[in-house]
Amino acid sequence: MFPTRAYARDAEAIVALRDDLARWQVASGLVQWQPGEVTPDQVREQIADQQWWLLRDDGAISATVRVLEADPRIWDDLVAPEDADALYVHGLMVRRTHRGRGLGTVMLDWVAERVRDAGRTILRLDCAAANPSLRAYYAGLGFTERGVREFDPPWRPLVRLEKSVG
Structure with a gap:
């Protein structure tokens, strides 16, 4: 089972999955995403940049991941802009x-295999600092926390995590 590239026509389904998960998070008292934070147009732009990858089950999206070459908005205080030792994950979702x-x-x-194939050694991601279950999930997969990043509203504090995969 290998992810395949997303296509522009997948943007609405990706947003629908994210909003569905966001509604579940809100109803469960988890602080992570809010419905409506991401638009299909934003996702289409990201798809055009070949950032989105999907797993499909009978044609429907069962899981997604967005992979970035750099993530200065989240990591610039810890990682120099010219540092190319990592790939960054966003939008990891499972139906x-x-x-x-x-x-x-x-x-x-x-994604870890893509990190290695690119000659890089680190996989980085982030999640809401107030989401202990997701933090524990990533820790269980071998990710180490690298600190919390504070933002102005409406963004919430994020914990940054990384894992050596080289």
Whole structure:
């Protein structure tokens, strides 16, 4: 099972999945995403930059990941702009009906392989600092916390995590 590139026509489905997960998070009292934060147009631009990758199950999206070459908005106080030792993950999502199948790990393992293929050594990501379950999930996968980054509203504080994969 390998992710495939997203296409512009997938933008609405990616946003719908994110909003569905955001509604579940809000209802569960988790602080991470809010419905409506991301638009299909934003996702289409990111798809055009070849950032989105998908797993499909019978044609429907079962998991997604967005991979970036750099992430200065989140990491610029810890990583120099010219530093090219990592790839960055955003938008890791698994459809709630596919929970427990290990798809998040599949996606992260796939990105780790891309890190190695690119001659890099580190996989970095972030999540809401107020989301202890997600922080524990990433720690269980071998990620180490590198500190909290504060932002002006409406952004919430983010914890940054990384894992050596070289």
